[in-house]
Amino acid sequence: MRVVIAFLLATASFLSPLEGYARSADIEATIKSVSIEGMSLTLDDGQTYDLPPEFDFEGLTAGTKVVVFYTEVDGKRVVDDLEVVQ
Structure with a gap:
């Protein structure tokens, strides 16, 4: 059991820096x-907010x-999805 807990803690500490790359x-x-x-x-x-190349600007003024649903990568906000609020 201690081995399993140690393995899980080691894995969590290894993966925690990945959070800073994309949010x-x-x-x-x-x-x-x-x-x-x-x-x-x-x-x-x-x-x-940066937009992907295939983005459709129709109706956006x-x-x-x-x-706006976005991911923050290297300090830039990149749009994943966008919905117009009625």
């Missing part, structure tokens, strides 16, 4: 600006309320 989160905010050329959105929280 998933979501935010509900209003779009402040859209940059199609820069493939990014700026929200009213002051943060800029300043003032649109959205929920």
Whole structure:
């Protein structure tokens, strides 16, 4: 039993630094600006969110309320999904 617990603790301590590489989160905010050329959105929280190359900008304008699901990688927020709030 002690061996199993020691193994689990060693595995947990080994994997814990991986948390700093990518962090998933979501935010509900209003779009402040859209940059199609820069493939990014700026929200009213002051943060800029990078968008994937296949992203569809249809219907997204300043003032649109959205929920953004993003992953933080190397200090940049990369959009995984986006939903318009009605």
